Amino acid sequence: MSEPLTLLRQTLDLVYPPTCPLCGDRLSAAPARPFCDACDRALPRHYPPFCRHCGGSLPGRWDLAVTCRDCLSQPAAAYDRVVAPFAFTGGMRDALHLVKYQGRRRLAAHVAAAVAAFARRHLLDDAFTVVLPVPLHWRRVWQRGFNQAEWFAAPVAEELGVPLQTAWLVRRHATPSQTTRTRAERLANLAGAFAVTATGAARLPDARVLLIDDVVTTGATADACARALRALGATRITVLAAAVTPRSA
Secondary structure (H helix, E strand, O other): OOHHHHHHHHHHHHHOOOEOOOOOOEOOOOOOOOOOHHHHHHOOEOOOOEOOOOOOEOOOOOOOOOOOHHHOOOOOOOOOEEEOOEEOOHHHHHHHHHHHHHOOHHHHHHHHHHHHHHHHHHOOOOOOOEEEEOOOOHHHHHHHOOOHHHHHHHHHHHHHOOOEOOOOEEEOOOOOOOOOOOHHHHHHHOOOOEEEOHHHHHHOOOOEEEEEEEEEOOOHHHHHHHHHHHHOOOOEEEEEEEEEOOOOO
């Protein structure tokens, strides 16, 4: 950052002291992260081993399929596995809501850096062909002004050295809100919602795809994307989200 911009940032921090977006406490000038120490420590992080179906941590014993107890009765998905550095609860739920509904770009960049670091630790050897963000319908992008999945996907692609493609997968239908729907209802709601473009169709055969989203709740959106990708020949699909909703929730 140039010296004039640094002085401007320092002046703004003096007049409008930065505060933690989660608890409102005042932060030190020009903080390295947007959260206070207490809120950062309290973020619900995941640690290996991970359940392949929902991405959550597996405490204690686990079976050979590496699947948590809550997911054993769940139907198989079109993707191979889900991973995420955080659980979608507490401070991380609040942070991602601020990103999604208020466009808090600096907050998104901090979370994206954590997602990229997680990918470097756990996915570096997976030899992905392409990184794809889960697309929004063009009307939603026009209304919101951004696709938060792209904000998370770009740092991950750079960290892994894998090409990022934002035009291979599109959302054809502006489906209603999924918030209060069950997994079965979400799957039905998303049937045929995603499609692969001609450019993507030519490159997808035998591709190993890393699909990026902000939050995985039931996995229905990721499953619908994966079905469209599988139909065009993708051989392996891993879903990486900033956070996943715990099955118990």
